[in-house]
Each structure stands twice: as C-alpha cells, then as structure tokens.
Amino acid sequence: MSETLQNTFATSFEIAWDYLEATGKLGNPDTAARHLLDSIETMLRRGERRHLALSNKAIAAYLRFREEQSLSLAS
Template sequence: MIETLPRLIENSFLIAWDYLEATGELGHPDTAARHLLDTIETMVLQGERRQLLLSNKAIASYQRFSAEQGLPLAS
C-alpha cells in the first residue's frame, strides 16, 4: 500500500514530536511544530519519501535551531 503525502508528513512529524517530547527537548510547542513541519515539508517537496529519514532530519534540524536560538526546553 502506498502512503499518501499527507499521511507521510503526519507520521514523520509524530515520530519527531514524540522523540523530542520524550527526551525533554521539545521546547515551545508552537515553535517546535512549525520548525518540524517546515523541515519535513521542504524535504517532501524535494522528493524525499523515507519516513524515518524525514523525521530524523527534522529532529536534527530542530536540535540545531534550538541550540542556536537558546530556546528554553518545555517544562
């Protein structure tokens, strides 16, 4: 069964979100959500369809962004 693009984006986002939440790295939910979605959507538009790669790249990108911005972690 072929996964639809909206489902691919949703599943990739949820994997990244759950990981960041479990590790305490989530930060402000609105900021995290926007960054994760932007990263995943950009990669999908470039043709990437591997769910775990999408989520892992989004996690890494958010971690870099969070460190560069000095964002507080969610409590």
Template sequence: MSEPLPVVMENSIQIAWDYLERTGDLGDPSVASKVLLESVEKLVRRGERRVLMLSNTAIRDYKKFCADRSLELVT
C-alpha cells in the same frame, strides 16, 4: 502500496514530536511544530518520502534550531 503524502508528513512529524517529548527536548510546542513542519516540508518538496528519514532530519533540524537560538541569547 505507498501512503498518501499528507499521511507520510503527519507520521514523520509525530515520530519526531514523540521523540523530542520523551527526551525532554520539545520546548515551546508552537515553535516545535513550526520547525518540524518546515523541515519535513522542505525534504518532501525535494522528493523524500521515507518516514524515518523525514523524522530524523526534522529532529536534527529542531535541535540545531534550539542550539542556534541558545547561542543568540548568550551573545
């Protein structure tokens, strides 16, 4: 039996959040929550329902967002 979509999204974001927090990569919580939610929501709209796929992609997207943001500050 599969979990309801809001639970899948919440679990995915929580896994990503916990990972980023443990690694010290979390940064500004309001920015992190926005980026993680947008990433998970985008994949869910495409039909993805696997929690680990959603959380891993959200982590990757957040790290890319932070790296891009750092490059903008340098230039």
C-alpha cells in the same frame, strides 16, 4: 501499497514530536511544531518519502535551531 503524502507527513511529524517530547527537548510547542512542519514539508517537496529520514532530519534541524538560539541569547 503506496502511502499518501499526507500520511507520510503526519507519520513523520508524529515520530519527531514524540521523540522530542520523550527526551525533554521539545521546548516551546508552537515553535517546535512550526519548525518540524516546515522541515518535513521542505524535504517532501525535494522528494524524500522515508518516514525515519524525514523525522530524523527534522529533529536534527530543530535541535540545531534551538542550539543556535541559546548561543545567541548567551552572547
């Protein structure tokens, strides 16, 4: 059975969001949502369709973004 892109997008976002929320690493919800959505969309456009790959890469990108933000604020 083939899954729709919309469903793949939603499932991947939900996995990433739930992980970040459960670990206390979500931060600002609007910023997190925007960053996760953008990351997942970019990867979908490049052909990635695996939920866990999409969510894990989006999480990693968001955590790098947050780390860079904290480093720039500390300077």
